[in-house]
Amino acid sequence: MRHIDPLSISDAVRTAVQKINTDIDPLILKAFKAGQSKGDEIESQVLDILIKNADIAHEQHLPLCQDTGLVVIFASVGIGVSLSEPLEASIQRGVAQGYIEGYLRKSVVRDPLYDRKNTGDNTPALVYIDLVEGDQMTLHIMAKGGGSENASALNMFTPSDQEEAIITWVVDRIRQKGRNTCPPLIIGLGIGGNFETCALLAKKSLGRPIGQRNGNRSYAELELKIMQALNDLNIGAGGYGGHMTVMDVFIETAPCHIASLPVALNIGCHSTRHATVTL
Amino acid sequence: MRKLVLPPTETDLNELHKGDFVLLSGTLYSARDAAHARLVALISDGKPLPILIDGQAIYYMGPSPAPPDQIAGSAGPTTSSRMDKYTPLLLEKGLKVMLGKGARSEEVAQAIAAHKAVYLGSIGGAGAYLGKCITSIRCVAFEDLGPEAIYELTVIDLPAFVL
Secondary structure (H helix, E strand, O other), X not given: OEEOOHHHHXXXXXXXXXXHHHOOOHHHHXXXXXXXXXXXXXXXXXXXXXXXXXXXXXXXXXXXXXXXOEEEEEEEEEOOEEOOOOHHHHHHHHHHHHHHHOOOOOOOEOOOOOOOOEOOOOOOOEEEEEEEOOOOEEEEEEEEOHHHHHOOEEEEEOOOOOHHHHHHHHHHHHHXXXXXXXXXXXXXXXXXXXXXXXHHHHHHHOOOOOXXXXXXXXXXXXXXXXXXXXXXXOOOHHHOOOOOOEXXXXXXXXXXXXXXEEEEEEEEOOOOEEEEEEO | OEEEEEOOOHHHHHOOOOOOEEEEEEEEEEOOXXXXXXXXXXXXXXXOOOOOOOOOEEEOOOOOOOOOOOOOOOOOOOEHHXXXXXXXXXXXXXXXXXXXXOOOOHHHXXXXXXXXOEEEEOOOOOHXXXXXXXXXXXXXXXXXXXXXXXXXXXXXXXXXXXX
């Protein structure tokens, strides 16, 4: 067994949550710059502000967005790893330290309905743990904003529905809500599994690098079809019109029940923040 | 490029047109869901408000904390439609400018027109850039709400579109 020190786990989380909040994903910055040369005057102006925003955030260690997110962590833990405290405890400690020392906004309330008091340290983060081969631990760390999350949706299609039904549903949702969710967006679609699995697939897909297609040719084509349909909506970067409504569409799939075709749509904003740390 | 000083005069507001890109300077108040709920509850109970609403501007925003060497943290707009249920009452009380992001409900759009107010959209997610437009920030009400408290903000050249 290989022991991983709990302090090294919390330190890794503490550092990562700060870095992803101040340093934009380089592929997103590249997409802004590419979009700027194609956009009309208003969209170019918006993209110019977003590029300057990324520069200021990096240089002055300010968060890209005041909504510094609810932290979601997918932990893949090797079966050869030994720990001296529950993994969840190490992670939560790192999140609290990172949000306090990084001057990040605390955006978590302790009760959803009756007692919405801020917990004060952005915990609890949401942690999903998978056991895998090996003696290492990989943490996929996200800081997910509330605006784009609020516009996300889940629909239980049935097997008689074809891809057109899914495209229409996604396009309608983005037409209605896209302007609220800080475009240009990253669209995560989880197809298959069941009610909760499709949502997790959609969430995980947001961590994929921009430009990387699904390994299955049919789904890769569907990603591109949906991207085209969404960019035809003329929502644009910032939501004031333009060709750059989404930067990419990612589909992840899983086997499902013979009666079902669950689909979840998770929306990532133009600061979609994620990092992968291996310990 | 048009400039707008906050709080605005009636003439300033009359000169604005849908689609105008404006640079905002002057004083406005931040307020999100929780602060709106409290303001509306105080109005309903006939109690005094902690800030002046009449003629003023509200920014739908909850900042990140200011690092020690900086005036403000990150400070971009939040989704305006979450404030829709509270907005008609604040417009009745004289609110003139709302700054946020995204579309408003039909009811709010009508109330904005009826009260000759204006709704502006800034650049969602450009929090660091917009935070740099803040020249002073001071908590003036509901401090217990943390980032959702009401802050009095002085801004210079904060970009927004007239919606």
